[in-house]
Amino acid sequence: MHPVPSSLEDVAIGGSACVADVAGDDATAIRLLEMGLTPGVWVRVLGQAPFGDPIELELRGYHLSIRRAEAARVLVEGA
Amino acid sequence: MEQAQRGESPRLTVALLGNPNTGKSTLFSALAGIPTRVGNYPGVTVEEKLGRFVYAGRTIDLVDLPGTYSLLPHGPDERVAVDVLHGRQPGVPQPDVAVVVVDATNLERNLFLVTQASELGLPLVVALTLADVSDRKGITIDGSELAQRLGCQVIRVAAPRGEGLDALKDAILVAGTSGRSSPLPLEHAAADAGRPAAARDAIARYALIERLLAGVVTRRFAAPLAEDRIDRLLTHRLWGTLVFAAVMLAIFSSIFWLAPPLMDLISAGMDTLAAWVGGLLPEGALRDLVVDGVLAGASGVVVFVPQIALLFFLIAILEGCGYLARAAYLMDRLLVGVGLSGKSFIPLLSCFACAIPGIMAARTIENRRDRLLTILVAPLMSCSARLPVYLLLCSGFVPNVAVGVPWLRLPAVVLAGMYALGVAVAAAVAWLLSRTLFHGPPQPFVMELPGWRWPQAAVVLERAREAAWSFLVNAGTLILAVSVVVWALANYPQNDDRIAADMAAERDSIAARLADPATPEADREELTVEQSLLETPEGLAVARKGAIQRHSILGRAGRFVEPIVKPLGWDWRLGCAAIASFPAREVVLGTLAVLYNLPPGDDDGTALERRLKAARWDGTDRPVFTLPVALSVMVFFALCAQCASTLVVIGRETNSWIWPAVTFTYMTVLAWLAAFGTYQVGTWLGW
Numbered sequence: 001m002h003p004v005p006s007s008l009e010d011v012a013i014g015g016s017a018c019v020a021d022v023a024g025d026d027a028t029a030i031r032l033l034e035m036g037l038t039p040g041v042w043v044r045v046l047g048q049a050p051f052g053d054p055i056e057l058e059l060r061g062y063h064l065s066i067r068r069a070e071a072a073r074v075l076v077e078g079a
Numbered sequence: 080m081e082q083a084q085r086g087e088s089p090r091l092t093v094a095l096l097g098n099p100n101t102g103k104s105t106l107f108s109a110l111a112g113i114p115t116r117v118g119n120y121p122g123v124t125v126e127e128k129l130g131r132f133v134y135a136g137r138t139i140d141l142v143d144l145p146g147t148y149s150l151l152p153h154g155p156d157e158r159v160a161v162d163v164l165h166g167r168q169p170g171v172p173q174p175d176v177a178v179v180v181v182d183a184t185n186l187e188r189n190l191f192l193v194t195q196a197s198e199l200g201l202p203l204v205v206a207l208t209l210a211d212v213s214d215r216k217g218i219t220i221d222g223s224e225l226a227q228r229l230g231c232q233v234i235r236v237a238a239p240r241g242e243g244l245d246a247l248k249d250a251i252l253v254a255g256t257s258g259r260s261s262p263l264p265l266e267h268a269a270a271d272a273g274r275p276a277a278a279r280d281a282i283a284r285y286a287l288i289e290r291l292l293a294g295v296v297t298r299r300f301a302a303p304l305a306e307d308r309i310d311r312l313l314t315h316r317l318w319g320t321l322v323f324a325a326v327m328l329a330i331f332s333s334i335f336w337l338a339p340p341l342m343d344l345i346s347a348g349m350d351t352l353a354a355w356v357g358g359l360l361p362e363g364a365l366r367d368l369v370v371d372g373v374l375a376g377a378s379g380v381v382v383f384v385p386q387i388a389l390l391f392f393l394i395a396i397l398e399g400c401g402y403l404a405r406a407a408y409l410m411d412r413l414l415v416g417v418g419l420s421g422k423s424f425i426p427l428l429s430c431f432a433c434a435i436p437g438i439m440a441a442r443t444i445e446n447r448r449d450r451l452l453t454i455l456v457a458p459l460m461s462c463s464a465r466l467p468v469y470l471l472l473c474s475g476f477v478p479n480v481a482v483g484v485p486w487l488r489l490p491a492v493v494l495a496g497m498y499a500l501g502v503a504v505a506a507a508v509a510w511l512l513s514r515t516l517f518h519g520p521p522q523p524f525v526m527e528l529p530g531w532r533w534p535q536a537a538v539v540l541e542r543a544r545e546a547a548w549s550f551l552v553n554a555g556t557l558i559l560a561v562s563v564v565v566w567a568l569a570n571y572p573q574n575d576d577r578i579a580a581d582m583a584a585e586r587d588s589i590a591a592r593l594a595d596p597a598t599p600e601a602d603r604e605e606l607t608v609e610q611s612l613l614e615t616p617e618g619l620a621v622a623r624k625g626a627i628q629r630h631s632i633l634g635r636a637g638r639f640v641e642p643i644v645k646p647l648g649w650d651w652r653l654g655c656a657a658i659a660s661f662p663a664r665e666v667v668l669g670t671l672a673v674l675y676n677l678p679p680g681d682d683d684g685t686a687l688e689r690r691l692k693a694a695r696w697d698g699t700d701r702p703v704f705t706l707p708v709a710l711s712v713m714v715f716f717a718l719c720a721q722c723a724s725t726l727v728v729i730g731r732e733t734n735s736w737i738w739p740a741v742t743f744t745y746m747t748v749l750a751w752l753a754a755f756g757t758y759q760v761g762t763w764l765g766w
Contacts, residue, residue, distance in 0.1 A: 025275045027153050028523040033281035034149045035525055036188050041285070050316045051412030054421075054524060060187040061218075063310070063528040065408045067415070070523060 008043065008057075008074040016044045017076035024073060036060045037074055091255045092140045092172045094164055096196060097180030098189050099146030099445075100401070100529035102208040102238060106180055108537045109238040110248075111141045117545055118553075120168065125159045126442070127171075134248040142171060148188075148527075150195040151277055156447050164199050176254045177201045178247070183213035183220055183235075184530055186296060190288045191281075193229060198262040202254035203231040206247055210235045212530070217299035225295045231260050239535050263287060306531040313405055314528075323409050326402065327428055330393050334386050334432040335463060341385035349378035367570065368563075376562035380555040383435050383724065388547040390429050390436040394443060395542035397425075399534025403443060404526055411524060417506045418513025420446065420524060423453040427505070430460035431498075434725045435554075438732055439546060448517050452509055454732060455742055458725050459505035461498045461717055467668055468716050469497050475688040476709035493710070497717045504718060504749065553731045554724070561661075561723040569633040569659055569670075581626040586613060597700060605693040625673050633659055647715065647751070648708040648758040650696055660721050667716070707761030711754040719750035 011017045019041050022029045036059055037043065046056040046063065054067045066074075097103040107114075111130025120127045128143035144160040152158035159168060166173025179196050181189040196203055205226075213220065226233040232250040236243035265283040274282075313319050353374040360366040397403040403425070411421030419427075422444040430437030438457050444450040461469075473490040480489050589610050592598050598606070612618035628634050637655025644654040652674045660667035668687060675690045694703040720726060726739040733739075 022278075025278055026520060028520075028525075030151070030275075030277045030281065031149075031153065031523050031525050033278055034151070034191065035527075036191070036285060038282045038285045047311070047314055048316070049314070049409050049412055050320045053412045053415075054408060054526075056314055056408065056528060060185075062185045062188055062530075065404075065524075065526050065528050067411070067524045070525060 007072045009071040011045045020075045020077045090138045094142045094174035094177045101180045101182040103180045105238040105535045183210040194284045203260040204250045205233045219297045338385040372563045372566040376559045387436040388543040391546035392543040395539040396534045401529040417510040420449045430457045434458045456505040459501045461501045472709040557727045558724045578626040602693045647711045647754045706766040707758045711758035714757045715750045715754035720746035
């Protein structure tokens with residue numbers, strides 16, 4: 001049984017997950033892939049902004065911030 | 080030609096390409112110094128920056144491309160970089176060599192652009208910046224092995240210290256004579272066959288990068304760096320917010336309080352110059368044009384420079400140390416609800432001091448839609464030029480009564496209300512526009528939070544200098560032209576008979592009101608002052624100036640628009656002042672003073688306040704300024720686009736005259752409607 005992939009939005013602050021896929025094929029999806037959120041990469045959720053959105057990620061040795069709406073499109077495993 | 084005669088080899092054009100926050104601007108300054116050309120590429124809002132340097136007898140033209148994460152364009156602005164690299168951008172020669180600036184601390188993501196650049200068919204050189212920081216982080220990069228695998232030279236540079244610059248220049252010359260780089264081969268995974276080509280490529284590029292870096296980069300265990308701890312603090316929900324508030328307060332206070340003394344100094348200098356030039360010229364139309372038209376107009380342009388330079392200085396510091404992105408991160412949620420983004424915050428905040436530096440600061444918003452939307456609502460923030468109007472009318476016509484608690488006075492509440500009105504309307508307009516005119520797919524907010532670094536003095540000073548210079552050259556000349564035209568409209572034609580008749584009529588009306596027993600005592604005092612002033616040469620000169628303005632094209636326009644402004648409760652003089660304030664809002668009080676025959680230097684507010692209180696509708700006893708009228712004037716000024724400089728800057732920054740026209744139209748219509756509503760409701764409530 002494979003675990004059902006959840007999204008990066010569900011990963012708790014301080015937690016890590018492995019990207020399984022980015023949903024959709026629009027410009028946003030392409031941009032997320034270009035920024036390195038490709039399948040197989042490990043991402044750590046570092047924190048969230050004062051109003052709860054956006055969130056701060058660490059991946060490939062750098063820090064990236066994305067909104068929750070985008071994080072919901074990054075499907076992950078092993079959260 | 081000269082070079083060809085001396086038998087030297089031709090020029091080399093080099094494109095500087097790289098991700099944002101890689102130290103690309105620092106490298107540009109270190110290589111080429113002050114740019115030879117800075118402007119906008121036609122039709123887009125992308126900055127064009129060219130520089131030149133001579134090395135080993137070769138003249139090298141450096142083209143700085145906007146920082147980009149990918150060569151796959153997501154819009155017209157991003158397409159410019161690709162067009163320049165392919166030699167398709169008119170006016171920019173096809174580059175002979177592309178230098179890709181790569182951040183050594185962030186090699187994986189930076190190499191993404193290198194894999195794309197390898198497909199351009201241009202000779203490549205990789206400039207590895209921030210290698211000292213990566214050393215401290217315990218990251219070791221085998222440069223020669225990386226060069227081997229990439230098939231191009233990799234040069235370590237520390238631009239701020241000038242290290243590696245000559246090696247980079249040598250590499251550029253070598254690359255210019257050697258062949259083009261060959262594309263780095265992508266291997267698409269079979270599992271990705273169903274994806275669009277762009278997605279497939281992106282995944283394959285990162286797979287390639289992982290292979291390229293295997294064995295090239297070694298990470299030693301390193302203790303967590305101070306910068307990571309700083310980052311946790313500054314993006315913390317509580318502490319981060321407090322620091323943010325302090326930083327914003329510091330920025331705002333410096334443009335609100337630090338710039339004015341410099342501005343006063345400039346004004347005083349320009350006044351001295353005007354007085355000196357005025358002394359050289361004989362009295363007459365030419366002197367009026369030079370002193371009151373051109374020099375006063377030039378003064379009105381130069382006076383913006385301190386605020387612009389200061390704001391860009393501060394923004395460059397924030398950008399250089401990595402805080403600008405954090406500020407956008409912290410504020411994004413607040414602004415996204417109305418269709419803006421976190422990056423709109425600093426430009427909009429700056430607009431409370433002055434819309435001009437604020438609109439220029441919108442350059443820091445990469446997203447075209449967010450940037451336009453920010454610019455369109457920026458003039459709704461109440462700038463410091465509106466404050467004197469608010470202060471005069473609040474203190475003069477709003478009853479000084481307590482609201483709820485004894486220390487909270489109504490004038491202060493109204494004043495705060497004017498600021499709140501601007502913000503609320505801006506939010507509503509942004510919300511509306513983002514759902515109508517700017518409706519489209521949601522704009523991704525995918526923003527790097529760059530590492531903390533020390534800002535580079537050369538880059539910071541260059542940003543401030545460049546912003547001030549581009550304002551003077553691009554916008555300043557046009558603003559000057561507009562102010563000279565409006566000055567001419569407010570002072571011509573000059574018909575001596577009419578002016579004499581007007582002055583006599585003013586005198587008679589004062590005498591008539593003094594003779595009228597119904598005139599209240601307070602007005603009588605003011606009228607006596609006015610009458611006795613007309614006996615002095617100074618008072619006569621002012622009265623003449625007022626008469627000239629009343630009979631100028633502008634004055635007649637004021638009477639012409641009276642039917643339009645009457646529903647707002649205004650007389651034609653107010654209409655006139657509103658039109659005359661078009662070159663710059665700060666002249667509105669000066670214009671009112673002239674129209675009400677008040678000598679200059681006396682318009683510190685209290686004299687004007689008394690004069691406005693005594694103002695009557697022509698030929699009646701009805702006071703012009705009542706509470707509803709004062710409120711309607713304030714509401715109008717809070718929302719109107721009566722500032723030619725702002726409109727010119729919007730035109731320059733958006734590279735189109737449609738947007739200033741849109742801004743002027745929507746703001747004027749809104750201002751009129753709101754002022755109309757305020758006056759009518761106020762009158763109906765019997766204020």
